[in-house]
Amino acid sequence: MTRSSAPGKVYLFGEHAVVYGEPAVLCAIERRARVGVEPRDDGRLRVHAEDLSLDGFTVEYGASAGDRPDVDVSESLVTAATQYVDSAIEHVRDVTGDEETGFDVTIESDIPLGAGLGSSAAVAVAAIDAGTRALGTTLESDELAERAYRTEYEVQDGQASRADTFCSATGGAVRVEGDDCRSIEAPDVPIVIGFDGGAGDTGELVSGVRSLREEYEFAADTVETIGDLARNGEDALTADDLEEAGRLMNFNHGLLSALGVSSRSLDTMVWAARDAGALGAKLTGAGGGGCIVTLDPTPETETALSFTPGCEEAFRAGLAETGVERLE
Ligand code: MEV
Known part of the structure; x- marks a missing residue:
């Protein structure tokens, strides 16, 4: 079996606005999705997943798309995870030119699904990397990021930026603005995460922001202001000014709330973190539920959360x- 892993991520600044070409700043975090791929000669795709904050599941596809059985998907997140693997494997076939080989794909992940920590990006990156290597091709990081981006783009009906997948493929701290994706120097950021046990629907949340932005000028201005915050946030980080970075994260959360993508539990965790003395706290990723990211070099925020x-x-x-x- 050929195995690859890829990390999850947090957005320090700029989610949602990045979809409209504004800059965003992200950090890869040491929570990983590990994907194992074993070629099989009957052309079938079999996906087995464990530890996705759900009961483990196994799905088997036929050799051709029309041959797919109905998957019993009481868990919509399971469907989503399976779609990412399915699309990632199409990229493996495209890169290698091998349309015949089937695959057993095993996913283990310690990144909760749909919670703002980049689980789908990590699965896409690791699956494409393991799948192509299993067939004898090793992709450069840029092509891997591009293929993983297209996987997300296809599954999310065209509503994805390059940010999550680039960060997962590259690691470290990154800045993404449209097609321009690069690594940045950042200090050792004291990241504490709070997870409400839930998940948001990225497609729906991105659509919601799109509608608001079309309907209200204030929403379009808010998206641009988030871009300005991300620029200032990057400066604060590279200057190692964590207090300023935290203050800007607080602003960023307020603006995301105005765009309707926060939730009661995310707000509650954000305020608990601020009360505990966190330098800054905001939701991360699409929102609607899931995780917040906070900066705190002391143990206080983790304990309070x-x-x-x-x-x-x-x-x-x-x-x-x-x-x-x-x-x-
Ligand atoms: C989701 O992790 C981040 C969003 O900005 C969507 C995207 O950039 O693809 C909401």
């Missing part, structure tokens, strides 16, 4: 210096 009603898990997340890792 672990006692906050509605916070299912609080943990410190180290920066993942490397993106995709080739395990064997």
Whole structure:
């Protein structure tokens, strides 16, 4: 079996606005999705997943798209995870020119699904990397990021930026503005995450912002202001000014709330973190539920969040210096 892993990520600044070409700043975190791929000669695609914050599941597809059985998908997140693998495998076929080989794909992940930590991007990156290597091709990081981006774009009906997939493929701290994706120097950021146990629907949340932006000038201005915040946030980070970065994260959360993508539990965790002395706290990713990201070099925020009603898990997340890792 050929195995690759790829990290999750947090947005320090700029989610949603990045979809409209504004800059965003992200950090890869040491929570990973690991994907194993074993070629099979009957052309079938079999996906087995564990540890996706859901009961493990197995889905088997036929050799051709028309041959797919109905998947019993009481869990819409399971469907989503399977779609990412399905689309990633199409990219493996496209890169290698091999349309015949089937695959057993095994996913293990310690990134909760749909919670703003980039689980789908990490699965897409790791699946494409492992799948292409299983057929004898090793992709450069840029092509891997591009293919993983297209996977997200296809599954999310054209509503994806390059940010999540570039960050997962590359690791470290990154800045993304439209097609311009680059690594940036950032200090050792003291990231603490709060997770409410839930998930948001990225497609719906992105559509909601799109509608608001079309209807109200204030919403279009808000999206642009988030871009300005991300520019200032990047400056604060590269100057190692965590207090200023935290202040800007607080503004960013307020603007995301105005765009309707926060939730009661995310707001509750944000306020608990601020009350505990976090330098800054905001939702991360699409929102609607899932995770917040906070900056705090002390243990206070993690402790306070672990006692906050509605916070299912609080943990410190180290920066993942490397993106995709080739395990064997
Ligand atoms: C989702 O993790 C981040 C969004 O900005 C969508 C995207 O950039 O693809 C909401």
